[in-house]
Each structure stands twice: as C-alpha cells, then as structure tokens.
Amino acid sequence: MTSDPLVARLRSSLGEKAVVTDPDVLDSHRNDHATFCSAGVPRVLVRPASTSEVQEVLRASSDYGVPVVTQGARTGLSGAANALDGCLLLSTSRLNQILEVSVEDQVAVVQPGVVNSALSKAVLGQGLFYPPDPSSWEMSTIGGNIATNAGGLCCVKYGVTGDFVRGLEVVLASGEVIRTGRRSVKGVAGYDVTRLIVGSEGTLGVVTEATLALRPAPEAALTAAATFLSIEDGIAAAAAVMAAGLRPSLLEFLDGPTARAIQNYRDMGLPADVGSLLIAQSDRGPRAAEDVEAMAAICSAHGAVDVAVASDAEESRMLLEARRLVNAALEPLGVTLVDDVAVPRSKLVALLDGIAAIGTKYDVLICCPGHVGDGNMHPTVVFDRDDPAAEARALEAFGAVMDLGLALGGTITGEHGIGKLKRQWLAQELGPVGLALQRQLKSVFDPGNLLNPDKLFL
Amino acid sequence: MTSDPLVARLRSSLGEKAVVTDPDVLDSHRNDHATFCSAGVPRVLVRPASTSEVQEVLRASSDYGVPVVTQGARTGLSGAANALDGCLLLSTSRLNQILEVSVEDQVAVVQPGVVNSALSKAVLGQGLFYPPDPSSWEMSTIGGNIATNAGGLCCVKYGVTGDFVRGLEVVLASGEVIRTGRRSVKGVAGYDVTRLIVGSEGTLGVVTEATLALRPAPEAALTAAATFLSIEDGIAAAAAVMAAGLRPSLLEFLDGPTARAIQNYRDMGLPADVGSLLIAQSDRGPRAAEDVEAMAAICSAHGAVDVAVASDAEESRMLLEARRLVNAALEPLGVTLVDDVAVPRSKLVALLDGIAAIGTKYDVLICCPGHVGDGNMHPTVVFDRDDPAAEARALEAFGAVMDLGLALGGTITGEHGIGKLKRQWLAQELGPVGLALQRQLKSVFDPGNLLNPDKLFL
Known part of the structure; x- marks a missing residue:
C-alpha cells in the first residue's frame, strides 16, 4: 500500500507492475549519458x-x-x-512493438520503445533499410531518436531521423491524442506538426507510434x-569528395590528437606526426569499388x-576500426565532455584552428572527431577528473567551442x-524573439x- | 494624393512606386491559378x-x-x-535577388521573389542543382514554393521543397524578424520552426530570405x-521499379483516359485500348542507360x-512529351478541376478504381495523371463550362475523390x-484536436x- 495518491491512481489504472517506487530503481533511472x-x-x-495507458499517465x-x-x-x-525532483518518469520500455513492416509501401510502423538496431535488423530481413544510425x-x-532528431554516420548520404518520420501518434499534455503527418510519401495538409515534434526532446508530447520511411537495402x-x-x-x-558528387555513405574525420590517442591505444600504423585521418565509404553496389577508388585518388591529390x-567487407570493417575506437581510446585519458557543433563546411578549418587555440588557452586536450561531410564535429574536451581546476577549465573550453561555432555561422x-x-547557448543561437516564439x-x-x-529553456 | 491613411503611410515608407492602388492592377492580382x-x-x-520594408508593411x-x-x-x-476584400497584397516581385551561391557549402541564399528556374539555371552554371521542380x-x-512546400517531378528521388530549406528569415505579424534554422547541413537547436513555416501558405509570417541546400548537378x-x-x-x-531500388529521378503515370486525350490531341502512336502509360527516368550518369534498361525490363515483365x-537526351525529351502535353490535351475537353490526393503506393489501384467509380457516379470525365512513385495523383475532373449541372457534379466528384483518398489512408x-x-477537408484530415492545435x-x-x-481554416 502506498500513501501517495498519484501512485495509487497509477497502480489502479496501469496495474501494480507498471508502477515502480523502489528507490534503487528510481535512482538508476535518474540520468541519461550526459x-x-x-x-x-x-x-x-x-x-x-x-497509448491509452499513456493517456492515463x-x-x-x-x-x-x-x-x-x-x-x-x-x-x-544532453x-x-x-x-527532476518529484517528477514522474514515463518509460517507453513496454511500448516496444514493431507493429508493421510494409515492403510495398516501404514504411514501418513502430512503438517508441523499439530499439533502433531491432528495427534495422527486422527490416533488413525484408530487403529494406532504416538509415538513421x-x-x-x-x-x-526510436522514440529517443525522434525526440533528439538523431543523426549518425550515414546521414551524410541519407539524412537524419526527421527525414524518415512520416507521421506520429502523440499524446498531448491534456491526455488527448493527435495523429500527425501521413503514411504516404508526400503530404502538405496543414502545418508540419510532425517536424515540430521531432527534436522537441519530450517537451511537447509523448510519441506513442511512429510511421517511418524505409528504403531498399543497399x-x-x-x-x-x-x-x-x-x-x-x-x-x-573531404570538401573535394563532397563537391565531386560521389555521395559517400559515410565520411568521417579524425584530427591529429584523436588519431594519436587511437595509435597509442592500439597500433594502427599511424605516423607520429599524423595531422588528420579521413574515412569514406560508398554503398553504391557495383559502383562502390569505383567510388572508393575515386575518393582515394582525391585524397592522394590532396596530399594524403x-x-x-x-x-x-572485412577490409572495410578494419579500415573503419580507427573511427570505432575513438571513445575507447579517449577514455583512459580522462573525463570526456563531448561537444556537437556544426558549421558550414567552408568554415571547418577555421573551426578546427579555433578549437586548437581554445585548447591552448584553457590548457586542456581537445580531440576532434566528426562527421565532416555534414560539417558536424564532436570536439571532445578531455581532462583529469581528480583536478577541479581542470574541470572548470574544461567547462569553459566547452562553452568557448559553442561560441566559436556560432561565430562561424x-x-x-x-x-x-x-x-x-x-x-544558455540556445538563447544565444535563437535570439530573444526566436526564443520567445x-x-x-x-x-x-x-x-x-x-x-x-x-x-531546452532556462 | 490619397485619402486612405494606410496608403499614405505606405507611400511615405516605401516610396510612391512601391504602392499601387490602380483598380486595374489590383484586379489583375486578385487570383492565383486555382x-x-x-x-x-x-x-x-x-x-x-x-526586409525592413516588409517590416514597415x-x-x-x-x-x-x-x-x-x-x-x-x-x-x-488552391x-x-x-x-480578401479590403486586404493588403504584399508582392515579393522586387525581393528577387539571388544573394549568394556557395559552391563549397552547396547552398544558395535567395530572396523569396526569385523565380525557381532563375535559381536553377544560376546554380547549374556553377555545377550545382536545385532539385525542387x-x-x-x-x-x-521560391517564396511561393516554400509557402506551399511545392513538389514536382523529380521529388520521387530528391524530395520536396522543404527538404532543401535549411533556414529562413521571416518577418512576423508584429513586424519583428526571426532567423530560423541554419546554414550547416545539420542542426537540432530548438523546435524546427523552419519546417513549420514551410507549407504554411502565408499564414504565419512573410519569408524574406531563404538558405537552400544544393547538390552537385547530375x-x-x-x-x-x-x-x-x-x-x-x-x-x-511502378511498384516494382521502386522496390528494385533503382532510384528513378522521375516516375510518372498517365491513366487510360489521360493517354487517350493526349493521343486525340497529338498522335503519339498509342493504342485505342491503352490502359496506362509509365514514364521513368534515371540521371545516374554512367549507370543511367543500365537503369532505364532495367526499368524497361520490369515494365515488360509486368505486361507492357x-x-x-x-x-x-533528345529521345528522352520525346518520350516525356506525353507527360508534358497533359494540360494542353485536357484543355479543349472542358474546364479542369485538378485534385492532388496522395496515398500509400499499395492503395493506388484502389484509388484509381474508386476514381473511375466516382466518374461514373457523377457522370463526369476524370483523367488521372500523377507522380506514381510518390503515390501522389492529380485526378482531374473535366466538364463543360456552359453546363451548370455538370459543374455541380464536378465539384461533388472533386470532394468525393478527397474522401476516397482519406479513406485509403x-x-x-x-x-x-x-x-x-x-x-473543409483539412478539418476532416486533422480531426478536431489536431485542427484546434x-x-x-x-x-x-x-x-x-x-x-x-x-x-487553411474555415
């Protein structure tokens, strides 16, 4: 029995097992990975x-x-x-059904708690592809991916989560349900509320179902x-690869400090004076070999x-290894604080030069891997957890990187x-009128x- | 001199020539093409x-x-x-500058009054491609394309206008200016107001600048x-072409009545019992020939x-001729009322069967060309302008087609x-909660x- 009337009501609506008050379980659910x-x-x-239980909640x-x-x-x-203190945590873990995969319409209909890889594998079994990775x-x-409009490695070719969300079922704060968007490829009936929900980080409603676009598997x-x-x-x-219209399905960049950290972690045969690494993929089937040769030739022509x-495929996996080892290689060096700035590609050199200067100014190591084809970098401030002064400098450097990103457009x-x-930086990026809106x-x-x-808002 | 204080104020702010009260000019600006x-x-x-003049207005x-x-x-x-009676018409005709084309960032920055073809040609001159057509x-x-989230022929491969809008400058009803979105490829800072403006048909603000994504020219x-x-x-x-992952850059369908109207207008060698025509393109450069052969083989296998x-290119142009002649071929037959339903591709046969039944029921000719790869059809009701009874039946048929589209998901x-x-159908599509929102x-x-x-709203 509980003396909490909210808990009693929820148990009555959802059943005992669906309502958890065990302090240890609650404690384990306080944080995400930020x-x-x-x-x-x-x-x-x-x-x-x-959905009706979400409405009850x-x-x-x-x-x-x-x-x-x-x-x-x-x-x-993030x-x-x-x-939050005193909040209700609504877990989507039991809303985990893939409701439909349609080969003919190239769509999947899923509940929000479906894990991305579970969907990806399920549709691949039918010759289809859900790109956001x-x-x-x-x-x-998928619900979390929608809430953050998640990107990934292959969005340089295919786009981000929002580009694959056709329609949503959403429970509003009032408990009412709306269906947004559509199942058809196109549709312009009214305001695009689907896109407003995508990336809204759980602040506008609870997504209970999503209709997702799929593509034939490459x-x-x-x-x-x-x-x-x-x-x-x-x-x-990287710029030349993008300009050539080769449509890489992955185009990743590692700066010198990141590459050196990886080389120290595992011998990849990288030279001590490595300045940067570029890893590119093509999934254009019969043309892929030709594409990667062309990308290699571009790299050679640019001084590789x-x-x-x-x-x-096996050699491809090995060449991607350096990218996969980034987190593991940085972890022994200290605490990492991962930034996520994106700039127009023409500003990438200025961004990386500026980040090096920020590292020097605040006396912290900043490693900079990133999705270079999209201009989306993850400058990662690394510092000693046991040094409070380093932590303070790291946080300042983290903010300075965002200021720099904004200054570069x-x-x-x-x-x-x-x-x-x-x-605090959202307010800076949107400006007062945009923020108020x-x-x-x-x-x-x-x-x-x-x-x-x-x-979202301070 | 004018006695209208609004006109006087506008002339004072914008200059004499920018403010028109000539009844003939006003009359010529009352309608769009609906x-x-x-x-x-x-x-x-x-x-x-x-922009500052738009703010003044x-x-x-x-x-x-x-x-x-x-x-x-x-x-x-539409x-x-x-x-509207007594309204102010704000023409974007003088906001017609292409402000920038960046080859490196693959973006264009334009004012809203730039004509789509002017932009397309300007960027093509730099080896770039603005797909929405x-x-x-x-x-x-471009401003009108943004206001309607315009599609076109090549969106079956490349997507619609909204997929190419990175950021906007918008003057709000208050006269305040916001900048939405970004110039970078990716960005998830706050709600996606850019997408909310796209397709909002001039009801949320006046777009004064757009940053558009470009691609290397195919x-x-x-x-x-x-x-x-x-x-x-x-x-x-058509379904088999889409399922095969061939990525046609155009996939158009003409039903029998449309094809017969074209054959009557100009001899294209089509048989009298033509049931449908399919026209497909590939722009994949060296692979295009292989692609169109594969698409042709799929058509043969499906009973062509x-x-x-x-x-x-010249033969390609000739094969597209039938599609281009649709409007000219239907025009002599009577007044046309063009619908725009989109359904999941799996429902296209049901849609076309239902449209034929609607034509029979209301005793009107309905021709049905469409962007079959996207499931977006343009059922076109054709009737005699001098027959009020036919007009009434045509309007009923027009509504019945939308009801059918909704019933098919x-x-x-x-x-x-x-x-x-x-x-009136928007209310039906969104439902009361969605409409109120x-x-x-x-x-x-x-x-x-x-x-x-x-x-938008009744």
Missing part, C-alpha cells in the same frame, strides 16, 4: 504498455501537477532525459581511409601520405540536442509546463 | 524591396488591422494567394516509356505492350496545399489573425 548535468529525484516510474500528471520526463534508453548526451543504435530507441559498403599530415589537407579532401582502399548542436546542457509554441502543447520542464 | 475559389477586392498592393497592417496576403507569381492551385517552375517563385537523364493495357499492370510495374528506351493534398479550396499555432505567430486569414 556528463555534467544535474538530475533530481523522481517520485515514481511508470511503464505504460499502450498524462491525465494523472496533469491532475496532480506533476512534471513528466519521458525516457527511452537514456543514451542521450541531459534531456534526466529526472546514431552511435547508440544498438541501445537507443549493398555492403566499401571503405577508403587516408592519412594526412595536416588538418587542412584532410578537410580539403597513406591511402588504403578496401576490396571487401554554425549551430551549437548538430545532433545531440539541448537538454539541460546547452540551454519557441516558448509560446511549447505553451500551446503544454500550457501547464509539465512535459519535461526545465529542459 | 479554379473555383472566390477572391475579394484588395485595398492596396505593395512591392517592398527589403506588417507594422502598418497591424496598426490599421488590415489583413495581408503575400503573393509570389500566383501560380498556386487559392492561397487570392485576395514544380510544373510551374518557369514562373513560380548528368542528363535518360527515359524509358511503357504502354500497358490496364491500370493494374502500370501500377504494378510497348516499351521504348531513349539512348540520348492518404492525404487530401500531396503538394498543392489547402488554400481556400480544401479547407493548428489554430493555436497560428495564434502564436499571428495573434491578430491578419496574415492570410480565411485560408
């Missing part, structure tokens, strides 16, 4: 199993004036899924990897000191979102400010 | 030449409580640009055209009685928008309901 974001102590965790939260934080796999990197894809959920990708002695050469080669081209976040982490849009959906309040 | 949409008598037409309209209808080239098909592309403006497309004896075979062949494959508009023409979103942007009121 570092340096505070999290509160939740009042209760609920696991609704249907939101009606109860509204009646009791209790804020709701929706959580998928909590792999986010604290958007962090608990955030690094967290083996853990993160063939396995082939890889080329090139080593440069400078940042400029690597960036110029070593260029490797894979002739099969870019954005403070290419794919990770605002959450709690970047609220966004707050008003939230009020339309959530007049009581109960859906993930304290996120 | 048929069967009423239009009011405007009070004044203004042609601002800068909106401040004046706000102060005088005068509704504003923004007009591009008035090629829209009456969204039609005048509504049929009106030689006349329609090579000239090659064409295949196939003739079938039934609708089912043509639709099945005649398949032609172009070996060069589709949308009432794939690319033309709601305007005045489809307001959209009205509230408008109120955030336009609390005085002065921006294109009387459009």
Whole structure:
C-alpha cells in the first residue's frame, strides 16, 4: 500500500507492475549519458504498455501537477532525459512493438520503445533499410531518436531521423491524442506538426507510434581511409569528395590528437606526426569499388601520405576500426565532455584552428572527431577528473567551442540536442524573439509546463 | 494624393512606386491559378524591396488591422494567394535577388521573389542543382514554393521543397524578424520552426530570405516509356521499379483516359485500348542507360505492350512529351478541376478504381495523371463550362475523390496545399484536436489573425 495518491491512481489504472517506487530503481533511472548535468529525484516510474495507458499517465500528471520526463534508453548526451525532483518518469520500455513492416509501401510502423538496431535488423530481413544510425543504435530507441532528431554516420548520404518520420501518434499534455503527418510519401495538409515534434526532446508530447520511411537495402559498403599530415589537407579532401558528387555513405574525420590517442591505444600504423585521418565509404553496389577508388585518388591529390582502399567487407570493417575506437581510446585519458557543433563546411578549418587555440588557452586536450561531410564535429574536451581546476577549465573550453561555432555561422548542436546542457547557448543561437516564439509554441502543447520542464529553456 | 491613411503611410515608407492602388492592377492580382475559389477586392498592393520594408508593411497592417496576403507569381492551385476584400497584397516581385551561391557549402541564399528556374539555371552554371521542380517552375517563385512546400517531378528521388530549406528569415505579424534554422547541413537547436513555416501558405509570417541546400548537378537523364493495357499492370510495374531500388529521378503515370486525350490531341502512336502509360527516368550518369534498361525490363515483365528506351537526351525529351502535353490535351475537353490526393503506393489501384467509380457516379470525365512513385495523383475532373449541372457534379466528384483518398489512408493534398479550396477537408484530415492545435499555432505567430486569414481554416 502506498500513501501517495498519484501512485495509487497509477497502480489502479496501469496495474501494480507498471508502477515502480523502489528507490534503487528510481535512482538508476535518474540520468541519461550526459556528463555534467544535474538530475533530481523522481517520485515514481511508470511503464505504460499502450497509448491509452499513456493517456492515463498524462491525465494523472496533469491532475496532480506533476512534471513528466519521458525516457527511452537514456543514451542521450544532453541531459534531456534526466529526472527532476518529484517528477514522474514515463518509460517507453513496454511500448516496444514493431507493429508493421510494409515492403510495398516501404514504411514501418513502430512503438517508441523499439530499439533502433531491432528495427534495422527486422527490416533488413525484408530487403529494406532504416538509415538513421546514431552511435547508440544498438541501445537507443526510436522514440529517443525522434525526440533528439538523431543523426549518425550515414546521414551524410541519407539524412537524419526527421527525414524518415512520416507521421506520429502523440499524446498531448491534456491526455488527448493527435495523429500527425501521413503514411504516404508526400503530404502538405496543414502545418508540419510532425517536424515540430521531432527534436522537441519530450517537451511537447509523448510519441506513442511512429510511421517511418524505409528504403531498399543497399549493398555492403566499401571503405577508403587516408592519412594526412595536416588538418587542412584532410578537410580539403573531404570538401573535394563532397563537391565531386560521389555521395559517400559515410565520411568521417579524425584530427591529429584523436588519431594519436587511437595509435597509442592500439597500433594502427599511424605516423607520429599524423595531422588528420579521413574515412569514406560508398554503398553504391557495383559502383562502390569505383567510388572508393575515386575518393582515394582525391585524397592522394590532396596530399594524403597513406591511402588504403578496401576490396571487401572485412577490409572495410578494419579500415573503419580507427573511427570505432575513438571513445575507447579517449577514455583512459580522462573525463570526456563531448561537444556537437556544426558549421558550414567552408568554415571547418577555421573551426578546427579555433578549437586548437581554445585548447591552448584553457590548457586542456581537445580531440576532434566528426562527421565532416555534414560539417558536424564532436570536439571532445578531455581532462583529469581528480583536478577541479581542470574541470572548470574544461567547462569553459566547452562553452568557448559553442561560441566559436556560432561565430562561424554554425549551430551549437548538430545532433545531440539541448537538454539541460546547452540551454544558455540556445538563447544565444535563437535570439530573444526566436526564443520567445519557441516558448509560446511549447505553451500551446503544454500550457501547464509539465512535459519535461526545465529542459531546452532556462 | 490619397485619402486612405494606410496608403499614405505606405507611400511615405516605401516610396510612391512601391504602392499601387490602380483598380486595374489590383484586379489583375486578385487570383492565383486555382479554379473555383472566390477572391475579394484588395485595398492596396505593395512591392517592398527589403526586409525592413516588409517590416514597415506588417507594422502598418497591424496598426490599421488590415489583413495581408503575400503573393509570389500566383501560380498556386488552391487559392492561397487570392485576395480578401479590403486586404493588403504584399508582392515579393522586387525581393528577387539571388544573394549568394556557395559552391563549397552547396547552398544558395535567395530572396523569396526569385523565380525557381532563375535559381536553377544560376546554380547549374556553377555545377550545382536545385532539385525542387514544380510544373510551374518557369514562373513560380521560391517564396511561393516554400509557402506551399511545392513538389514536382523529380521529388520521387530528391524530395520536396522543404527538404532543401535549411533556414529562413521571416518577418512576423508584429513586424519583428526571426532567423530560423541554419546554414550547416545539420542542426537540432530548438523546435524546427523552419519546417513549420514551410507549407504554411502565408499564414504565419512573410519569408524574406531563404538558405537552400544544393547538390552537385547530375548528368542528363535518360527515359524509358511503357504502354500497358490496364491500370493494374502500370501500377504494378511502378511498384516494382521502386522496390528494385533503382532510384528513378522521375516516375510518372498517365491513366487510360489521360493517354487517350493526349493521343486525340497529338498522335503519339498509342493504342485505342491503352490502359496506362509509365514514364521513368534515371540521371545516374554512367549507370543511367543500365537503369532505364532495367526499368524497361520490369515494365515488360509486368505486361507492357510497348516499351521504348531513349539512348540520348533528345529521345528522352520525346518520350516525356506525353507527360508534358497533359494540360494542353485536357484543355479543349472542358474546364479542369485538378485534385492532388496522395496515398500509400499499395492503395493506388484502389484509388484509381474508386476514381473511375466516382466518374461514373457523377457522370463526369476524370483523367488521372500523377507522380506514381510518390503515390501522389492529380485526378482531374473535366466538364463543360456552359453546363451548370455538370459543374455541380464536378465539384461533388472533386470532394468525393478527397474522401476516397482519406479513406485509403492518404492525404487530401500531396503538394498543392489547402488554400481556400480544401479547407473543409483539412478539418476532416486533422480531426478536431489536431485542427484546434493548428489554430493555436497560428495564434502564436499571428495573434491578430491578419496574415492570410480565411485560408487553411474555415
């Protein structure tokens, strides 16, 4: 028995097992993967199993004036899924059904708690492809991907999560349900509320169903990897690959400090004076071999000191290894604080030069891997956890990187979102009129400010 | 001299020549290309030449409580640009500058009055490609394309206007200016207001600048055209082309009545019992020939009685001729009322069967060309202008087609928008909760309901 009337009501609506108040379980659900974001102590965790149960939860939260934080796999990197004191955590873990995969319409209809890799594998079994592939894809959920408009490695060719969301079912703060968008490829009936929900980080409603676009599965990708002695050469080669219309299905960049950290972690045969690495893929089937040869030739023409081209899937995997090792290689060096600026590609050299200067100014190591084809970099400040002075400098450097991104005509976040982490810079990026407008849009959906309040806006 | 204080204020702000009250000019600006949409008598037409002049106009309209209808080239098909009695018409004709084309960033920055074809040609000169190609592309403006989220022929491969809009400068009803979105490829900072403006038909603000994504120019497309004896075979062949992952850069369908009208207008060698035509293109350069052969083989395998494959650009143009002649061929038959339903591809045969039944029921000719790869059809009701009874039946048939599209899980508009023409069906498509939410979103942007009121919502 509980003395909490909200808990009693939820148990009555959803059943005992769907409502959790065990402090240990609640404690384990306080945070997502963001570092340096505070999290509160939740009042209760609920696991609704249907749209109507989500409606019950939101009606109860509204009646009791209790804020709701929706959580998928909590792999986010900006604290958007962090608990607030006294909040209700709404887990999508039981809303985990793939409701339909249509080969003819090339769509999937899923509940939000479906894990990205589960969907990807299910549709691949039918010759189809769900492209959005955030690094967290083996853990993160489609609902979380929608909430952050997640990107990934292959969005340089295919686009981000939002480009694959046709329509949504959403429970509003009032408990009412809307269906947005469509199942058809095209549709322009009214305002694009689907896109407004995508990337809204749980502040506008709870997504209970998504209709997702799929594509015919491409063939396995082939890889080329090139080593440069400078940042400029690597960036110029990436720009030339994009300009050539080769449509790489992956185009990743590692700067010198990142490459050296990887070489120290595992011998990849990289020279001590490595300036940058570029890794490119093509998945254009019969043309992939020709594409990667062309990309390799572009890299050579831009001063690459070593260029490797894979002739099969296994060699391709090996050439991608350096990219995959980034997190593992940086982890022994200290605490990492991952930024997510995106700039026009023409500003990438200025961004990387500026980041080096910021590292020097604040006396911290900043490694800079990134999705260079999209101009989306992840400058990663690395520092000693046991040194409070280093931590303070790291946080200042983290902010300076965002200021630099904005000064270069870019954005403070290419794919990770605002959450709690970047609220003060959102105000800077949007300006006062834009920010006020966004707050008003939230009020339309959530007049009581109960859906993930304290996120996005300061 | 004028006795109208609004006109006097506008002349003082914008100059004499930018403010038009000549009744003949006003009369010529009352309508867009929609048929069967009423239009009011405007009070004044203004042609601002800068963002700050647009701000002046909106401040004046706000102060005088005068509704504003923004007009591009008035090629829209839903009456969204039609005048209201006593309104101010805001023409974007002098906001017609291409401000920048960046080869490195693959973006263009343009004012809204730039004509689509002018932009397309300007960027092609630099090896770049702006894909959105509504049929009106030689006349329609980028601002109008954004206002309607215009589609076109090549969106089956490349997507619609909204997929190419990175960021906007927008003047709000208050006269304040916001910048939405970004110049970088990716960005998730805050709600996607850019996408909310795209397709909003002039009801949320006045776009004064757009940053558009470009792509490297593809090579000239090659064409295949196939003739079938039934609708089912043509639709099945189209589905098979899409399922094969061939990525056609155009995939158009003409049903039997449309094909026969074209054959009567000009001898294309089509059989009298033609059931449907399919026209497909590939622009994949060296692979295009292989692609169109593969598409032709798919058509043959699906029962095509005649398949032609172009070996060069001139032959490709000739094979597209039938598609280009649709409007000219239907025009002599009577007044045309063009619908714009889009359904999941799996429902296309049901849609076409249902449309035939609607034609029979209401005793009108309905021709059905369409963008079959996207499931977006343009069922066109044709009737005798001098027969009021036929007109009434045609309007009923027009509505019945939308009801059918909705019943098949589709949308009432794939690319033309709601305007005045489809307001009653928008309510049906969105449902009461969704519709109320959209009205509230408008109120955030336009609390005085002065921006294109009387459009979208009844």
